[in-house]
Amino acid sequence: MKACRYQAPGGPEVLRFEDAPDPEPGAGEALVRVSACGVNRIDVWARSGRYKTALPHIPGTDIAGEVVSIGPGVKGVEEGAGVLVYPVLSDGTCEYCRQGRPNLCLARGFIGIATDGGYAELVKVPAANLLPLGDLDPKTAASLPVNFGTAWNGLVTKAGVGKGDTVLVWGAAGGLGHAAVQIAKHFGARVIAAVGDAKKAQFLKSLGADAVLDSKSPDFVERVRALTDGLGASVVFDHVGGDTWPASFGSLARGGRMLTLGLTSGPKSEVDVRRVYQDELKLMGVYGQSRDDLRRVMDLAAAGSLKPSIYEALPLRSAREAHEAIESREVQGKILLTP
Ligand SMILES: [Zn+2]
Secondary structure, three states, X not given: OEEEEEOOOOOHHHOXXXXXXXXXOOOOEEXXXXXXXXXXXXXXXXXXXXXXXXXXXXXXXXXXXXXXXXXXXXXOOOOOOEEEEOOEEOOOOOXXXXXXXXXXXXXXXXXXXXXXXXXXXXXXXXXXXXXXXXXXXXXXXXXXXXXXXXXXXXXXXXXXXOOOOEEEEOOOOOHHHHHHHHHHHHOOOEEEEEEOOHHHHHHHHHOOOOEEEEOOOOOHHHHHHHOOOOOOEEEEEEOOOOOOHXXXXXXXXEEEEEEEOOOOOOOOOOOXXXXXXXXXXXXXEOXXXXXXXXXXXXXXXXXXXXXXXXXXXXXXXXXXXXXXXXXXXXXXXXXXXXX
C-alpha cells in the first residue's frame, strides 16, 4: 500500500510518501481502507519527536473509511461497512476502564501514536474501536474525534456548558478551537473567540462567535472583563497552555471553570493561585474523550447541528504540506488527507 510515514522524527520534510507493507488484522482487529484522515496537532507532535513512536511510523489519529477484512474472533463488524475509528486505545480491564473512562486507562494510547495510523491506504485497528458512520460522510466524520470529541468532553461532559455561560475560547479558528466555538454555541452559551490574526474574525463570526479578541492584545484580560460587565468568562477553553494560563485565570469569573488541554505553547506557567480558592475556580483537565462523547458529536454532525469547516482536503502524498500549514497557524478549521 501507499503511506506517508517517517523513518526518524524531525521537520515536516521527514514525511515520505512511499510503499509500506499492507497491515494484516490480528485477533480482534479489523482492516480499514482509509477514505479520509484528519490532520491534527498531535500528528505534528509525533512527527517532531515530542511523542515517542515506533519507527518507521505512520501518523494519523482521526480515521474514517470502510472495513476491508476482519481478524479472528471479531463479531458484529461487517466487511464493507462505513466506519469512524474511536481513537483511544485501552485495555478494557483496569480500574479506569471499569469506571467507563478509557481515556484514563493505565495502558492508554492513541491510534496513530501508539500504533500506525491513517496516513495510509489501509490501517488495522481494534474492531472494538469502530463506530458505524451512518449518514455521515467520511470527510465530516474524520474531522470529529480529536477536535469535536475532545471539545465535547471538556465543554459538555466536564464543564456542563449552557445558557448563561460565557465561554472564552483560545486559538478559536483552528481545528480544536472552531469545534469548541460551535459546541458552546449549540448549548446556548455566549462565545468570546481569541485569535492571533484579525483576518480570522469573519470566519469566527460565521461560526456564531459573539465577540472576537486579538489574543496578543496587551489589555486582553480587561477586554474580556469589558465584554462581561466586569465579571469575566464563566468557562475558559485553553488548549494553548503555558503562554495563556495567566490571562486565562485573569479572565475567569468567580466560580469559573478552567478547561486545560493540549498545551501547544508548552507546559510551564506562573499563575497566582490565590484566586483559585478565593474565587472558587474549578480547574478541569481534559484528555481525549469517551466513546459516548464521540457518539454524541457524530449524531449532531449527522443532523447538521455541528459542521466541521474543512479548510483543505489534500491527497495522501501532501502530508508534508498539511503539517506545514498546521505549524504556520494559517489553518481555519480542519485539514484532511484523502488517500
Ligand atoms: Zn484500562
